[in-house]
Amino acid sequence: MIFAGAVDWRSLAAADDTRPAVWFSGRLDDVAAFAVSIGANAAIPPAELIGLAVARRGIAILDTLYGEFALAVVEPKSRQLHLMRDATGQRPLLFVSDSHGVRFGSAPRDLGLALRPDLAGLAAFLDGHAALQEGTALAGVRQVRPGEIVTIAPERLTRRYWWQPIAEPEPFDPRRDYAEEYRAHLAEAVRLRLPSGPVATHLSAGWDSGAVTSAAAALAGPDRVTAFTAVPWRPVEGAIMRHADPDESPLAALTANHLGIHHRLLREKSDPFANARAFIADAQAPLPDAFHLGWWNAARDAARGVGATVLLTGELGNLSLNASGLPMLRWLVTRGHYRQAWRESAALVAAGTVRRRGAAATALAHCIPAPLFDWARTTFGGGIPSTAGGFLRPKRRRVTPPTAPGGNPHADRLAQIRASDFGTFRHLSQQRWGLAETDPTADRRLVEWSLRLPSETLLNDGVLRPMARRALHGRLPDAVLASPLRGLQSADWYQQAGAVDCRRLLAEIREHSLARDFLDIAAIEQAIDNWPTGDWNSPAVYGRYRVSLFDALCAGLFIAHFAP
Numbered sequence: 001m002i003f004a005g006a007v008d009w010r011s012l013a014a015a016d017d018t019r020p021a022v023w024f025s026g027r028l029d030d031v032a033a034f035a036v037s038i039g040a041n042a043a044i045p046p047a048e049l050i051g052l053a054v055a056r057r058g059i060a061i062l063d064t065l066y067g068e069f070a071l072a073v074v075e076p077k078s079r080q081l082h083l084m085r086d087a088t089g090q091r092p093l094l095f096v097s098d099s100h101g102v103r104f105g106s107a108p109r110d111l112g113l114a115l116r117p118d119l120a121g122l123a124a125f126l127d128g129h130a131a132l133q134e135g136t137a138l139a140g141v142r143q144v145r146p147g148e149i150v151t152i153a154p155e156r157l158t159r160r161y162w163w164q165p166i167a168e169p170e171p172f173d174p175r176r177d178y179a180e181e182y183r184a185h186l187a188e189a190v191r192l193r194l195p196s197g198p199v200a201t202h203l204s205a206g207w208d209s210g211a212v213t214s215a216a217a218a219l220a221g222p223d224r225v226t227a228f229t230a231v232p233w234r235p236v237e238g239a240i241m242r243h244a245d246p247d248e249s250p251l252a253a254l255t256a257n258h259l260g261i262h263h264r265l266l267r268e269k270s271d272p273f274a275n276a277r278a279f280i281a282d283a284q285a286p287l288p289d290a291f292h293l294g295w296w297n298a299a300r301d302a303a304r305g306v307g308a309t310v311l312l313t314g315e316l317g318n319l320s321l322n323a324s325g326l327p328m329l330r331w332l333v334t335r336g337h338y339r340q341a342w343r344e345s346a347a348l349v350a351a352g353t354v355r356r357r358g359a360a361a362t363a364l365a366h367c368i369p370a371p372l373f374d375w376a377r378t379t380f381g382g383g384i385p386s387t388a389g390g391f392l393r394p395k396r397r398r399v400t401p402p403t404a405p406g407g408n409p410h411a412d413r414l415a416q417i418r419a420s421d422f423g424t425f426r427h428l429s430q431q432r433w434g435l436a437e438t439d440p441t442a443d444r445r446l447v448e449w450s451l452r453l454p455s456e457t458l459l460n461d462g463v464l465r466p467m468a469r470r471a472l473h474g475r476l477p478d479a480v481l482a483s484p485l486r487g488l489q490s491a492d493w494y495q496q497a498g499a500v501d502c503r504r505l506l507a508e509i510r511e512h513s514l515a516r517d518f519l520d521i522a523a524i525e526q527a528i529d530n531w532p533t534g535d536w537n538s539p540a541v542y543g544r545y546r547v548s549l550f551d552a553l554c555a556g557l558f559i560a561h562f563a564p
Helices: 009-014 031-038 046-057 059-064 119-126 178-191 207-220 249-259 272-283 290-305 328-334 338-350 356-363 370-379 409-418 423-433 444-450 466-472 478-482 499-509 513-518 521-529 539-562
Strands: 004-008 021-029 066-075 080-085 094-097 101-105 148-153 156-161 199-202 225-230 262-266 310-312 436-438
Touching: 004 009, 009 101, 021 031, 021 046, 031 046, 031 059, 046 059, 046 066, 059 066, 059 080, 066 444, 080 101, 094 148, 119 513, 119 539, 178 207, 178 444, 178 466, 199 207, 199 290, 207 225, 207 249, 207 310, 207 466, 207 478, 225 249, 225 290, 249 262, 249 478, 262 290, 272 290, 272 423, 272 539, 290 310, 290 423, 290 539, 328 338, 328 356, 328 409, 338 356, 423 436, 499 521, 499 539, 513 539, 521 539
Parallel strands: 199 225, 199 310, 225 262, 310 436
Antiparallel strands: 004 101, 021 066, 066 080, 080 148, 094 101, 148 156
């Protein structure tokens, strides 16, 4: 859905009409209840309903909206424009402003601006902080962040996160059936997103997409659901980082058979740089993961092939519905429950879930200096080294110190949710494939419920996520619920692009002076000359090449596309 508009302050001052003007894109949930709360008819279009609500209750009424949306509200009387995105940012919203007015839209091309790269914004993107920035990777283009409302008047601009959920564990209540609440929230979130026809879902070996697919099958019927699983193009070779599963198809097939749904394996080789070029041209934004996009696009193609108009995903599941219980060790320590923290740590070690040093590091992470925690995470925890700025020129590298977790894991999760932004991908899926790509695990009510869960529902007697296990028992195969592995998607990355491809692309982008000013060409050349010969998915190689090098080269493509 195209979403674009403009406000001219001079015209607005001369207008006689004092009614709010509204632009709206997306989907509103609980429309009937919202309409009743303002004394309106639920059958009227969302934009008109929101306009009535603002006229009758003021702009604060917008904080009560549920759904996936981007909206703009002009209040002529106060000469103000309000730009707002839903709680978890499932629709994009960009704007440019000057002394004459504001232009806004879903994509940069909607803004009527000559687009040029912003190197500071691009560096923030590579650093993983793009969703937290006010600006973007394009000069002069600003964004409304997920869960934020931006108010613009002729001589001022203010921002606030309108979505302010409580992110702190509640006391455990033995009278509540948390597993049943889990199933109810999941079912409602999926129901709101189901189409009347065929349903497509992502399906990995994990709990998040499995839970969504299971709920879709129960609500729509197995025959209407087709799940898609990415499979390595060829068998993956070499060392694999700890707890990683390079091929999720066997466990995904168990889930599909258990549910009785249609299942398709996507085993296709794609060109990551061709993916990046297409994405940059279509979305007018830098691409965070060219390999990931290859199978994502294949799923979109396949979903349209079976006639689906909705593709259900589950990206935020591990931050909401199925959050890890391991960080609750920190919560017990910060609350002074040292004996309980010790008992839980010992039970986790005895079960083989973690090592002793891993349990200790997790429980005391908030007490460890951030650089030391980051070193321990990569050295002992098998994490991917953070080398985001390693291929940028020193003057372009963002000096963003590593951060250690805080004492409240729920607040940490909220911070990670705020740093996630899938709006551009959703918009592109709708524009190019005609697919409503949507994540039930990002549903506002579901997320708010998950951010208040008691620690006992996430960690109890050495069992991680006991509440989710009970909720999914019988809905997912036991082998899936028991698996300690996490999916490593695109583990075949080294089969899809190599040193020759990187060298060829580098020769192209280095012709642009702005790219030479941004990228450390010598460091990139050295990395290509020392191309690895194995252990492609070890933490060091994966982090330096699969993530950092390819992201830097795709950033060069972005510069080349928009540079003069």
